[in-house]
Amino acid sequence: MKTFDDIQVRRPELAASYLALIKAQPGRPLAMFAPRRVGKTYFLDHDLAPAAKSGKWLPVYADLWLQKAAPLNAINHALEEALDDVAVPASDIGRLAKTPVKRLGAMGATLDLGEAPARRPLPTAPELRLDALVVRLSAAAGKPILLMLDEIQSLGDVAQGEKIIATLRAVIHKRRDVLKAVFTGSSQEAMARMLSTAGAPMYQFAQLLDFPVLGDEFLQKLADHFAQVHPGKRLELDDLRRVFARVGFKPGLMRDLVKSVSAEGITDMDAGVKRFVLDDRQVAGWGALMQPLDLFERSVLVVIARGRPPMGRETLDELAGLPGGRPTVAKVRAAIERLRRAGLVSKAGGRPTAIDDPLFAEYLLALNAAPAQ
Ligand SMILES: Nc1ncnc2c1ncn2[C@@H]1O[C@H](COP(=O)(O)OP(=O)(O)OP(=O)(O)O)[C@@H](O)[C@H]1O
Ligand SMILES: [Mg+2]
Structure with missing residues (x-):
């Protein structure tokens, strides 16, 4: 490990337990909630997606916050990208090998081979398109899809939110053999409110989980790296625990704090926090x-x-x-x-x-x- 920024905590057991929960309840998504910046997206990316892959599922990720205005289109877009990846391998060689030969020149004459019979185009209505894409993608990939929808609470802020939830619910239920889903969000309240106005409590649709924050493993790695950088000095685990709680268990923020303490060469974490808060850049x-x-x-x-x-x-x-x-x-x-x-x-x-x-x-x-x- 070279710098504080290289410190990572992997959570394969947590990923395995989530996948087991999903498997046990076909048609019912998991919805994991936690405050901002505690590592939800990081977990999807570094732990859950790889675990899904090795379990022979195809992970597909969509961030609904980024496309707040049209969340269903964002989901469809992610599925379409995944379909492209399955149909056209990413490497150039793969791309060339899959390029269909349309015209053959032979002794000055050209011969039109014509298009291979095309599949019916995907429906344009986003609700139907979602359903069609799920079926087509899982058939093309030959495996079930794990649809990871990040920032699901942003559906609570769009006019069509309830309708989109209803669509998701219907497709996830109907395609339960080939479609699994995980939602993450930072506000359980926003989701719950929306679902209750849609006449259905959240827990009937999805299994709600509190996403666990990082623990001692992360703090110990910070302390170990600090000791390596400053021979003879050490950060106490108890101090780190207290400050980690004080910053709301946000690992990125905690890492920045330890970096600033390390830059000053001090070991008093609480004094470090005080100074960090009043640092010009923060202010x-x-x-x-x-x-x-x-x-x-x-x-x-x-x-x-x-x-x-x-x-x-x-x-x-x-x-x-x-x-x-x-x-x-x-x-x-x-x-x-x-x-x-x-x-x-x-x-x-x-x-x-x-x-x-x-x-x-x-x-x-x-x-x-x-x-x-
Ligand atoms: N397991 C981990 N190991 C090391 N660092 C982590 C880990 N998880 C999260 N982090 C750090 O915390 C930062 C925030 O994580 P992430 O973006 O996943 O949080 P989030 O819960 O998705 O936040 P938001 O609610 O804002 O989307 C990351 O950029 C990363 O630096
Ligand atoms: Mg996130």
Whole structure:
């Protein structure tokens, strides 16, 4: 291992257990939920997809957040790409070998061989196209498909979300022999709300799982590399555990913290966090996040960082003392919705709305020391 950035934790057992769960319940997807930046996509990419491949399934990945405006098209596009890959091997040689010979020149004359009988074109309606693509792809690949839909909660934000869920549900059920599915999302609440307005509780459709965060294995690797870089110095596992919890179990962030502590050559993780939060680059980044917000939204952000229930009476009083105009419940609700859409706050499980990045919350608190009570 050469740098902190090379540190990786692989979770083959977790992947195997997920695949076993999927196998045991044909037609029922797994939906794994966890807060942002804890490693969901990384797991799909590095653990689940390889495990699916070695289990003779064809993994297909689609990010619904990237194509928020047309999620079903995004899924279809991913399936079409996979179909291309199966039909046309990626290497140039494969491509040439598969290029059909259409015309043969013979002694100055040309002979038209004509097209091979073409398959019927895929339906254009995205719902039917999804169904047709699933059948065609699994037949071409000769194996079942594992459809991995990342950021599934973004369906909660599109007008057609309920209809898309209904389509997915119907196709996953009908094609259960050849189609398996895994969803990941950062907001169980967004999904649950959408499904309940569609008249069906989420758990009837998918098996909900809390995606486990990384543990000591990751922290130990950080500590080992630190000891290698700084002979004679060591980071205590207990300190690392405490700080990892403090940053919301986000491995990328934790790695950055340990890198900055390492650059300074100190071993006091808590002091390292304090300095990291006030580092110019961090502050500039957070400033950029807040830049598009109006004064009222910024004030709402601060009361959420203080851990106040955002709709409570006291919160409204507190907001009245902050910039941004007279607070009302409706205004607070609208501001929270905008903050949620901007990815700054989230609400996981039964917990209250919170700032998504715990270090950003610490920064907001430092910036706006609570008024004397
Ligand atoms: N198993 C792992 N080993 C090492 N680093 C990891 C691991 N999992 C995640 N990370 C680090 O954490 C970062 C965030 O992971 P990832 O993008 O998978 O999170 P996510 O939960 O999908 O986030 P989001 O909700 O924003 O999509 C990665 O860029 C990577 O650096
Ligand atoms: Mg992700």
